Amino acid sequence: MKQNIYDNNDFFEQYKALRAQEHNYNNLLEKPNFFTLMPDVKDKVVLDIGCGMGDFAAICMERGAKHVTGIDISTNMIAMARSLYTDANLNFKQVPFEDFTVPAASIDLISSSLAFHYIADFSQLIEKISLALRMDGILLFSIQHPIVTASKAQTGWCLDEHKNLVHYAVDDYHSEGLRKLDWFVEGVEMYHHTLSTLVNTLIEHGLQIEKIIEPKPTEEAIKQLPKIQKELRRPSFLIVRARKV
């Protein structure tokens, strides 16, 4: 059974509230870095995996994409996306990532923002992506950093007696697979993969690494959200751009 945490209503309401905040980790850390790696999408065909509320798909349309498909497992998300963005060349489909089907070599850009850590079989996903991409097409995705997903106990930050952060706990690095964590609700499921698994899986499927970003908060971001300063001490996200060769 594929996890569909975004259709848990408690989770979804809290998630929407988080994303509605102007100064959150996505807006200050993940998004700006993600966009620095975005290729020109003018007249291109885009598939956005885990499209959520459709913001990225809509930006691709604004930038002149020929056609954009956003897929997400969550009916909540797809309903939101459809209500927010309407364009004949922008389609949203409620489908688990694992089950999307598109013609071979039909897509110029496959994007995915903070969704791939929900996927158990990373290799199978990348195989499908590689088949779907045109030659020279781009895969651009962000994912929870392996440093963050590693520990089975999800210990996270260790605190001293004054509740100051001492360091971040890494453990179980080579035990890839399911991790359960409490994020708004108990037992959200995600999957840990090592850095080498992530990189080598792309390469083995004909996707050449072009750049990796471990987002680092800017001084401006730290002014707006001081607690984001701790992102200098350990990376939360990994953003990867790769090219089908």
Place this chain on the structure above:
Amino acid sequence: MKQNIYDNNDFFEQYKALRAQEHNYNNLLEKPNFFTLMPDVKDKVVLDIGCGMGDFAAICMERGAKHVTGIDISTNMIAMARSLYTDANLNFKQVPFEDFTVPAASIDLISSSLAFHYIADFSQLIEKISLALRMDGILLFSIQHPIVTASKAQTGWCLDEHKNLVHYAVDDYHSEGLRKLDWFVEGVEMYHHTLSTLVNTLIEHGLQIEKIIEPKPTEEAIKQLPKIQKELRRPSFLIVRARKV
């Protein structure tokens, strides 16, 4: 002043004793993985950076290399290497990594085992390596893993009251640069670089990533050296193979 810790006699004697043990981290973890990424060197020209006692250079000769140069900053190491291995096509030179000079596009394989973390300017080193490699030449190197080099305090493993390992401490990840640690003697200097810096520096200098290994101990290795089991919990090394394109 370039650090030359291997010419500190206290350090060197202890280092030799460690490497003389049959079951050490190098023999059980780093070396076997390093060799899985080694290209065919028959009739090839090889440069080994940080050649130490010359073992890898000698193996390249055994495998039919046309010419091998080993360089190391340490006169102790170079003296050992010259006494152990003599072959007209095998040269050892005492020179800091930063100062090696070879004709452009003259080398087929540049190798380096656990030495690059001693180098302050990684980008300058990779620029020189890229110039030295022939088109399609290979850079194969191992380095301390960024998870291990990150913390300025070099806290390492956190222990419980029974001295059991609890987790590994990561901190200061985005503060790249000098780290001092006590390894045989006080204040051994090494340099921390993030994973993304390591990978992107290669790519920016025309070296395409072919594979990354974060070595994982085998069951056999754990039988021979039980304490190596903790390497399942956090990676010590990163091994990278890249091709000049």
